[in-house]
Amino acid sequence: MTTIEGVVGKTGDATQMTYREAIREAIREAMRRDDRVFLMGEDVGRYGGCYAVSMGLLEEFGPDRIRDTPLSESGFVGAGIGAALGGMRPIVEIMTVNFSLLALDQIMNNAATLLHMSGGQLAVPIVIRMTTGAGRQLAAQHSHSLEGWYAHIPGLKILAPATIDDARGMLWPALADPDPVLIFENGSLYTVEGPAPDPTATGDISHAAIRRPGRDLTIVTYGGTLSKALAAAEDLATHGVDAEVIDLRVLRPLDDATMVASVARTHRAVIVDEGWRSGSLAAEISARLVEQAFYDLDAPIERVCSAEVPIPYARHMEEAALPQVAGIVAASLRTVGTHA
């Protein structure tokens, strides 16, 4: 990876903050609050993080706690698990979800299983952060959305902060969780800017959030596609359709109650997921809605997912491969039986 996306989001305005800065502030605060917390990963120190998240932290905390690792995903993720067993609270950064596949053994076979396999003796309080998602023309080895795979694994908690508040607020409770937590940061979000979060707000890592209330249908999404779902909802409003938008926030365990209650009100559901459709998180959500809200549904569930291709480089091809606002609007209109 050679791209740093943009520069450190310095706005000069203390009331504003980027998603990237929000994560940085969360890391900074956690490291100040608890000396067991440390950050490690490839180029998190002198380079400042491949997406510039940890820029400046080395200067404040030094190389022991902002620890540059060699290119050894399995080695340093496993070392993070070992350090967690040894009483530390590591935050391990993996550059991109595609690279996390080199650490899959450690995540699946150790982090997710040790507590159970040891009969409850060995909890693994590790936080693993990584970038996910497409939209930056990085092609087929840097653009995938594999969080749904991780959400398949019992023993892991999977978070997908889609807002600046969540980027700021989810890290501390994730570190406080005694079990492994994976945080997926959609790469398109780092430069998003908004009002600076309240640093004293306690983050929630258990529930989905209704980002836009609505009466006519429920759009369920998370991460990088939240903004597209919200834009689609605005567009739908011009068609006289009032969409509710749910941000899952937590991909495992799924907050069934929030989704089911919403569908019980709206009777229609569209699921927007940047992952591929087959065997996906969108498939799981769809199955749960059918299981738990079948008699509330007035229309077939729609899914808007990435096309089943490795993500291509060319801009127009990449755009065509990803869920877009127009596709979400079209799917939504189908569920309400209207044609644009």
Add this chain to the structure above:
Amino acid sequence: MHAPPTEPRAVDTRDVDPRSTDPRVEDLRQMLRIRRFEERCVELYSSSKIRGFMHLCIGEEAVSVGVLGQLGPADAVVSTYREHGHALARGLSMTAILAEMFGRQTGVSRGRGGSMHLFDAARRFYGGNAIVGGGLPLAVGLALAEKMRCTGRIVACLFGDGAMAEGEFHESANLAALWRLPVVFFCENNGYAMGTALAGEHAQTDLALRAASYGMVSWSADGMDVLAVSDAARRAVEFVRDSGEPCFVELHTYRFRAHSMYDPDRYRDKAEIASWRERDPITALSAALQGDETLSQHDLDRIEAGIIAEIDQAVAEADAAPEESVDDLTLFVHSEAHRDHH
């Protein structure tokens, strides 16, 4: 020459002749205890009391006793699926180990691990890892935690020759040496990874040389001689404790039995097995102790009898232990306090 037994030693020596204060007697007793235990495991496997994959260390007992005997109770141990000997030498209860293999609630892992996944947090025994090489990064991380917390404790990581072909060995050795972490890598080189002989797995079969290329102090020792193992392990442990840096010890050993209970052992020459059996670490030490009259046949019989009695009792207790209720099937997927959310 030989260090006195250090904690944790599994069973006290009260049933050994009190005249005998030679620490080699305790080494012999520990090795015999592991041998007899595993021989009983074979019977229990044949009668279907034990199931799943089971890997025996018969022939390799000198490594378990020699290595584990050099660690302090606060040091951490990371092991593999061939860990009965390591676990017993570390002081895990024989009854609880057997109960685990019987799949009982009182097993060391409450019946969720079996033979390959023995754990004991109180004794800092971190398993029981059945992914070849999978424990190595954990050992590095445990050592990183000791270093960051300035505890002065060290980590012992045991693994086989086969694991050294895994990328996780390379990544772990590099990390440990790069970050100067207090970990000893103990490679139990028994010459085979399942059915593949050393020369079929490694371009460079001098494993200590390979380890040295990471900038780690490395050496080899005779893994069939418990005194040589103890000596090598003590030097390694002292080195790591004093310097805070990692080191690597290769122990040349041999498994007398097949890789696992499923293995028909077709790939080894009978003569090769026989020649290694001549170097049986238990027979050799026993002969030496009787030769210099440290131990009489009577003493040896008493040691044997004590071990058999312990095993009989452990089998009986494990067999009487309750099964875990299936109502608790989903226990320990998440920590208790957080279970309700899942």
